[in-house]
Amino acid sequence: MDVLSAAERVGFAERDRERFVGWGTGPQLPENAEELMEYCGVAEADRREMLAARPDPDRDPEWWAITSAMAGEVEQELGRPIPPTGFRGWPAVPRDTSAVGLFAGAWALLASLPRLRELHSERGVPESVTVATVAALGGVMQTHRHLFGRAGVGLMPLWSPPLRFRGTDYEIGRHAFTRTELGMGDGVSGHVLSMHIPPIGPLDAQQSEESVATAVESFRRWYPEEPIAGLVCHSWLLDPQLAEYLRPESNIIRFQSRFDLLPLLPPDDPTEGDRELMRLGLHLAVPPHPLTEEDLAAVPQDTTLRRAFVSHLRAGRHWYLRTGMLKGWS
Template identity: 25%
Template sequence: MILLKDICEGIQMPEEVTAILLGLEKELDLKDLAPSVEKLYHRPLWEEGLAELRTAFGEDKNGFKMLTCMLLMGLDVYEKYKEKGMEEKVFYDTFACFSRFVKEHLASYGTYGFDREWWTTRQLSMEEFRLGELEFEVEKWNGEDVISVHIPSDAVITRENCVASYAWSKVFFKEFYPDFQYKYYICDSWLLSPSLPEILPADSKIVNFQKDFTITEWEKENPSYLEWVYKNPNLKLEELPENTSLQRNIKKYLKEGGKIGTAFGYIKADAEIK
């Protein structure tokens, strides 16, 4: 039988945080929270369930009560993976988003914390999976079934890795979600910004990643890239760090009046990605 400490170990949660979570496990009673917890397994009820849990937890320093609750839910999700015959590796790779978010909180704010509960309902609902370097979420777009592609912050998006992830996703969803007849992969990300080919070298992994997509929308003013590139969305232009070539190139581009924003694109599901 898998335990909370096993999940924490499997997703490489920092030991300091694991100790806190194991302590909170003794305080939380999921039976009392069951009606709210159950809502997190169903997309239409995510917001309602989260609101109820936030109220039930009251003061939740660094979000660790919510994190404990969600990882305890992960014990049930783990069993669902087993029942479906899904690989244990896919479970741990997928749930590693929890430890990644905790570490990203440290990088942004100087302390461990969890503030992405609005996102991780996808993993709990078994609607998003990490398959190799990329994450794939079952979703709707213009009324049609699609798979939304997400790029984890620790992903190494070489051409080889991306091709392998797309290939794996086609096999995975055909096996485990045979009734989900998706026609497109979609992506909404700063990584698809049409500005990036102007900033980055032609052989850049980011530029190669976006070449697969037909880009249809560009929100030039969307500032979300600041969090992913600079780890802090609240910094002023002159405060942006220049620790990497990407940071330096984007900062220079912004100073010259350029825009990054986010863009939306799609790939036809039957397209050959190579």
């Protein structure tokens, strides 16, 4: 069964089905799956449920085709940085999806792990960095269970995990860094590292600075053919409106002070930043519909950030994803 037909049959919307165009087929699912899951930091309960939801080509032909196609994209892009045109993450699966569908993305990533480990070894990446990087799989499963009360990874769009398992994104200390090509309208003009802030604890300033310093030195050794022109961050954390609510000495405001902001490009969807802050900053499930007063009333008011989120939206305003260039990184 071809992947586009499979995606239509399991209920992906037309826009999401377009994401599957051009994908090949990936490596076979591993026989030592439980061992690889443990390597990726997958909790025991999630390992059991994932093993029970292993796709079968005869029983689950649609999800088998989709899983194979996702693994095929990882294989096809192995070792490549994000191009100037960007990367669109894997779409969330339909809400009524079976357990097999909820774990399809996880199986695709797990199938790609052996080749990723070979790539890291060839590039001189320490195994400690590999382990920290692929632990994103276990982390996503924990977040998925927390947000939706169901095991799996599929109800959230997956952006970082596919990049990690293809050797594009690495977790080094407090931050993750994505190898990204810089385009100036005529092909590739240089290379930057895109910084991310995984939800692994406080955004400590010293840990952040150490992470950046280690990453710059490491990528210069691992990818000498990609000289670093700068470090960039695109995040709700850089929205200067946060300074209206947070103390100047807070970790978030101190983090913002290290960047030169680029001008705001109005998003096509003005609620994009609201939804990202709710999901990534507040660690709450984002409803499939525009946020209502009822949704805002359900947000716990136990932190300054959560109180700021609600009062800001009730005032008729929006939060924004902002882009900044790190100062003095070299």
